[in-house]
Amino acid sequence: MSKGLLIILSGPSGVGKGTVRAKLFEDQTLNLAYSISMTTRSARPGEVDGRDYFFVDRDTFEKKVAEGGLLEHAEFVGNYYGTPKEHVEKLLNEGKNVLLEIEVQGALQVMAKVPDALTIFLVPPSMEELERRIRGRRTEAEDIVRQRLEKAEREIKTKDNYKHVVVNNTIDQAASEIAAIIRSAIKKQD
Numbered sequence: 053m054s055k056g057l058l059i060i061l062s063g064p065s066g067v068g069k070g071t072v073r074a075k076l077f078e079d080q081t082l083n084l085a086y087s088i089s090m091t092t093r094s095a096r097p098g099e100v101d102g103r104d105y106f107f108v109d110r111d112t113f114e115k116k117v118a119e120g121g122l123l124e125h126a127e128f129v130g131n132y133y134g135t136p137k138e139h140v141e142k143l144l145n146e147g148k149n150v151l152l153e154i155e156v157q158g159a160l161q162v163m164a165k166v167p168d169a170l171t172i173f174l175v176p177p178s179m180e181e182l183e184r185r186i187r188g189r190r191t192e193a194e195d196i197v198r199q200r201l202e203k204a205e206r207e208i209k210t211k212d213n214y215k216h217v218v219v220n221n222t223i224d225q226a227a228s229e230i231a232a233i234i235r236s237a238i239k240k241q242d
């Protein structure tokens with residue numbers, strides 16, 4: 053059995069990564085598995101521990117880093133986020149195409165370690181629309197929204213590090229462009 057493809061989906065907070073990802077996962081033929089990250093951020097209403105994230109305290113996170121248990125990790129607007137390594141390796145060995153939905157510092161770390169990774173950066177149609185989306189979600193307090201929007205401008209400047217840049221105009225359009233990119237990468241790998 054051949055190893056699966058490692059896929060990085062990155063892009064600023066509020067651009068629609070989670071929404072587009074959910075759409076992609078409806079397509080069974082892509083053979084996707086989601087890498088559940090570890091974070092020190094508090095769970096939002098409706099988020100489930102072990103499904104959306106592993107929610108941990110800073111001590112637990114730092115221990116995981118110290119024992120080399122994370123493929124990458126980064127601090128994002130006051131919280132740690134990281135990718136548990138063992139689970140990703142297991143899924144890849146099972147032949148799954150593993151999707152990491154991570155911010156740009158972590159993405160750069162994975163690119164350095166796994167140059168073959170398929171890297172995709174999702175951009176908003178405009179900064180005004182990004183602001184509408186992040187505010188419309190109503191999950192963060194005003195100061196956090198502002199910090200995330202400021203960060204977004206810097207993050208978007210790193211988009212040329214990715215093999216593909218996709219504009220999230222509509223969910224269907226972005227998901228179908230990404231699905232085509234994944235299919236083409238799978239074909240090349242075979």
Ligand SMILES: Nc1nc2c(ncn2[C@@H]2O[C@H](COP(=O)(O)OP(=O)(O)O)[C@@H](O)[C@H]2O)c(=O)[nH]1
Pocket residue numbers: 063064065066069070089090093124125126128133134135153154155156157158159
């Ligand atoms: N480096 C890294 N970033 C992550 C990881 N998990 C999530 N992120 C990113 O951290 C940022 C903040 O995530 P979150 O608080 O869930 O906000 P949201 O993505 O705007 O819903 C987003 O850009 C996520 O893609 C991870 O394991 N590693």
Ligand SMILES: Nc1ncnc2c1ncn2[C@@H]1O[C@H](COP(=O)(O)OP(=O)(O)O)[C@@H](O)[C@H]1O
Pocket residue numbers: 063064065066067068069070071072185186188189220221222223
């Ligand atoms: N193509 C789109 N058009 C309009 N709204 C969108 C689109 N994609 C996502 N959204 C909305 O934007 C908000 C942020 O999306 P989300 O998936 O949470 O972003 P991210 O995971 O990148 O932070 C959500 O309220 C979502 O419903």
